Amino acid sequence: MNFIDLLKRIPEICKTPETLPLEGKKLILDFVTWLGSLVGIAVPPWVLTLVNILVVIVAIIAVFLIMFALMSVWERKILARAQNRYGPNRVGPWGLFQPVADGIKMLTKEDIVPRNADKVVHFIAPIVMLVPALILPVLLPYGRGMVAIDLSVGILFFFAVGAGSEVAIFLAGWSSRNKYSILGAMRAIAQMISYELPLVMSAVIVALVAGTLSPTGIVEAQGGYQFGFFPNWFVFTPWGFVACVLFYFSALAESNRSPFDLPEGESELVAGHLTEYSGFKYALFFMAEYVGMFAINGLLVTLFLGGYQAPLPFLTFIPSWCWFFIKLAFLAFSLVWVRATMPRFRIDQMMQFAWKFMLPMSFAALFSAAAWHYAGRGLLGWGISAVLVAIPYFALGYFCFTRHHSADNRRYLFSE
């Protein structure tokens, strides 16, 4: 093998975009073997395993950090459009290099640690926040055969590792020795624990129907088309639609995004657990929040939107990994859209929504999915499961969220 052969393979690889990432990885491994032969060593297999792991890790981290950088400018652009202004347009073409400017600004800012703060914990908190967020994307199947670790309990892995961010928020809030920090951290943890229940429940529903906890298996269960054009995605079933919406809102709340951004509510809590953070540590929190948001939306794509499957049969010429990122980009856009549209919840509204609506609805969706599964997945199953989610929906809406006004049972809200 020589270097020219390796170079010649590049155009060949580019001819089939479907397998481009996998072939690219193989090329890098062959390149390492060639490097070894250059020095006169037969490269042992463990080195190749190590290089394989490193290539995957570097690729995932690079892709997600680039997405974070692009998202930070894209979000401001969309928000600006929603508010009828231009948004960042000074740095580079269309303001595309804004993240670079932001990064330099963050790096050169003074890093202030409060005098009374617990300095070690204050330092550790951003790291504890970022590490789980960067671990999460490894289990998502990005394309056919493209998954970093094909875990049989991948969904469980996601929630287990995701639990780390709650600890990190507590660390940040407690170590700052600031009442706004600790209040914000308490709110954030209360919110995350409350919304974790519907989040996990809706994932459980999908695991129940797909019969597996492995993300790849779940995506494969959604392959194929009904009547030749209608994709078998779980979002297009009654229970799946409900579970998908519940998952979407829970994901919003878990990643502390508007309208669930109360932990950082500027008007009440300065910036919540981020109050005493500045410079690069603040940037790390910001980064962790965005990477976590991408990861949880990637899980939504995997669970409900068919993962890397194309929406229509004739669109399969676009490679599968492109479809994953197209869907992810669509979800990211919708998140910004929601942020531009919705005002922030009040804390009691948020809690009521979680416990009185989301949780009962997720149980209803679970029953509905079981009915769909046992009624044979045909039209009958459709009808039964649709009724089973519709009844709780309207009942909950009528009994819990409609105020029945009359002269004497009018309850005055705190804000009145």
Added chain:
Amino acid sequence: MHELFQKIIALPWDQAPQWLFLIPAFVMLMGAAAAVMLRNLIHCALCLTLSFIALGVLFMALGAEFVGFVQLLVYVGAVAMLILFAILLTPAGEVAASNNPLRNFKFSRAFAAAGGATVALLVLVSLLGAIFFSPHARAVVPPAQAAIAPVKAIGENLLNHTLLPLQATAILLTAALIGAALLAKEEKKS
């Protein structure tokens, strides 16, 4: 230089994963020791959390992925947060040093140490007994089969053989939840 490099390459590196478990084991022991010794209660809780995480990693290193992830989910996600909240919500200094009745007792420290040591010893003896005298410890299972219990098998076992204990636990937890909600709802009248 070249020979040294080749010698390093030739070391049995593919055996290394077998010894990697030493890292989480060390972290776990250090975390547990720090949780006992540190003065600041929050620091203790955090070290305990570190110990929980390392234990989960140990499970995963043994191939028991499901148990490892459940360990992380339950202990780091729930138990650690519970401990931290319990420490935060307990009013500090309620038992003031002067009011502590044991303070006036002469050998209180010695007695406390002796009691702690007794409990620790009893736990150690019972654990060792469980390890060495239980029939499961003697059973020779090929490691590959022993480690990877599929989630399906666990679920079927849980809902067939141990259904009654599972339901009993569920009722107990629900009762505890309702009780906690009742306690929390009671407001002090000022």
